[in-house]
Amino acid sequence: MSARTDIPAPAGMLAELTHRCPLGCPYCSNPVALEKPASELDTATWKRVFSEAAKAGVLHVHLSGGEPCVRTDIADLTAHCADVGLYTNLITSGVGLNRRLFDALVAARLDHLQLSIQDAEAASADRIAGYDGAFARKKEIARWTVEAGLPLTINAVMHRANIARAARMVELAIELGARRVEVAHAQYYGWGLVNRAALMPSRAETEIAVAAVEALRKTHEGVIVIDHVVPDYHARYPKACMSGWARRTFNVTPSGKVLPCHAAETIPHLDFWNVRERSVADIWYESPAFNAYRGLDWMKEPCRSCERREIDFGGCRCQALALTGDARNTDPICEKSPLHAGVGALAAHDAASGALDYRYRRLGAKT
Numbered sequence: 001m002s003a004r005t006d007i008p009a010p011a012g013m014l015a016e017l018t019h020r021c022p023l024g025c026p027y028c029s030n031p032v033a034l035e036k037p038a039s040e041l042d043t044a045t046w047k048r049v050f051s052e053a054a055k056a057g058v059l060h061v062h063l064s065g066g067e068p069c070v071r072t073d074i075a076d077l078t079a080h081c082a083d084v085g086l087y088t089n090l091i092t093s094g095v096g097l098n099r100r101l102f103d104a105l106v107a108a109r110l111d112h113l114q115l116s117i118q119d120a121e122a123a124s125a126d127r128i129a130g131y132d133g134a135f136a137r138k139k140e141i142a143r144w145t146v147e148a149g150l151p152l153t154i155n156a157v158m159h160r161a162n163i164a165r166a167a168r169m170v171e172l173a174i175e176l177g178a179r180r181v182e183v184a185h186a187q188y189y190g191w192g193l194v195n196r197a198a199l200m201p202s203r204a205e206t207e208i209a210v211a212a213v214e215a216l217r218k219t220h221e222g223v224i225v226i227d228h229v230v231p232d233y234h235a236r237y238p239k240a241c242m243s244g245w246a247r248r249t250f251n252v253t254p255s256g257k258v259l260p261c262h263a264a265e266t267i268p269h270l271d272f273w274n275v276r277e278r279s280v281a282d283i284w285y286e287s288p289a290f291n292a293y294r295g296l297d298w299m300k301e302p303c304r305s306c307e308r309r310e311i312d313f314g315g316c317r318c319q320a321l322a323l324t325g326d327a328r329n330t331d332p333i334c335e336k337s338p339l340h341a342g343v344g345a346l347a348a349h350d351a352a353s354g355a356l357d358y359r360y361r362r363l364g365a366k367t
């Protein structure tokens with residue numbers, strides 16, 4: 001059991017209000033075993049969780065899903081977050097938002113809207129989303145957001161089908177009036193792992209896209225903030241996943257399980273405590289799952305004696321498990337991992353596979 005004084009308070013929370021979503025993105029970060037609507041927390045419980053989070057030190061909450069706007073209480077929950085002093089960011093596909101609901105969210109004091117866009121070309125964007133007309137709908141939501149004076153971030157996930165238009169995505173975000181664009185290369189967990197062969201770009205395609213986005217960062221400095229999440233499998237070092245396990249933020253699933261990251265449930269031996277039975281503070285400080293990989297003591301070599309261990313925290317535990325069979329191993333994206341060469345070979349194999357068919361993310365889909 002940890003001494004609470006040794007652990008920093010949480011700063012951020014991602015509230016997965018539901019796993020329902022009209023779209024079917026093949027890289028969706030939700031788990032493959034999506035939680036059923038009947039298991040979702042009710043309004044009163046979410047409000048209690050937001051109050052507890054604010055009391056525990058959380059400053060900002062991402063209202064996410066699935067598609068959070070399918071919850072009929074989304075404006076009520078947003079207003080409650082504002083009442084308890086939380087900065088709210090709505091992460092939405094835009095599909096499911098109508099004018100009446102949008103106005104209700106503005107009235108509820110929503111602080112920020114983050115809109116996903118699947119491609120800069122309508123036909124491709126709708127195919128990736130698995131939803132006809134999604135692209136046009138998103139452009140309309142972007143317009144409402146800017147007209148309402150809400151800060152807008154565009155979120156663009158890059159993979160084989162759209163990586164040639166990475167720079168075009170940044171330009172589209174500027175045209176839409178976004179203040180920030182997040183160009184994130186697909187992460188291979190959950191649905192992304194299921195669809196990896198159909199998503200993986202080649203190293204050459206990746207390098208061209210990365211260079212193009214970095215060039216635009218200079219061109220558009222002061223116009224738009226470009227956050228660029230580098231592609232894992234083609235990198236030399238891993239990302240600092242979640243800024244370190246249980247170090248700054250946590251996720252709450254639709255049914256109330258509290259996770260250190262999106263994919264943590266893929267680590268089978270971890271036991272995730274639930275907000276139905278425990279407070280947010282108790283879970284953050286005392287949950288065995290949060291303490292499993294907190295800090296540096298759990299590390300094996302080469303991470304344990306590496307000078308970068310407080311920069312990337314050994315990479316991602318879920319990726320280490322998925323690719324090496326042991327969540328305590330060095331994330332094999334790292335070139336210091338003895339298993340790193342295998343990752344490059346895997347990426348090259350998938351990129352050359354020519355696979356085109358997605359297994360769309362759907363509730364009840366067979367994988």
Ligand code: SF4
Pocket residue numbers: 021022023024025027028029030065066067092093116361
């Ligand atoms: S990534 Fe796509 S499918 Fe997943 S929640 Fe977001 S919009 Fe829905």
Ligand code: SF4
Pocket residue numbers: 237238302303304306307308309310312313314315330331334335336337
């Ligand atoms: S050995 Fe571990 S700590 Fe060092 S760079 Fe690689 S993943 Fe990071």
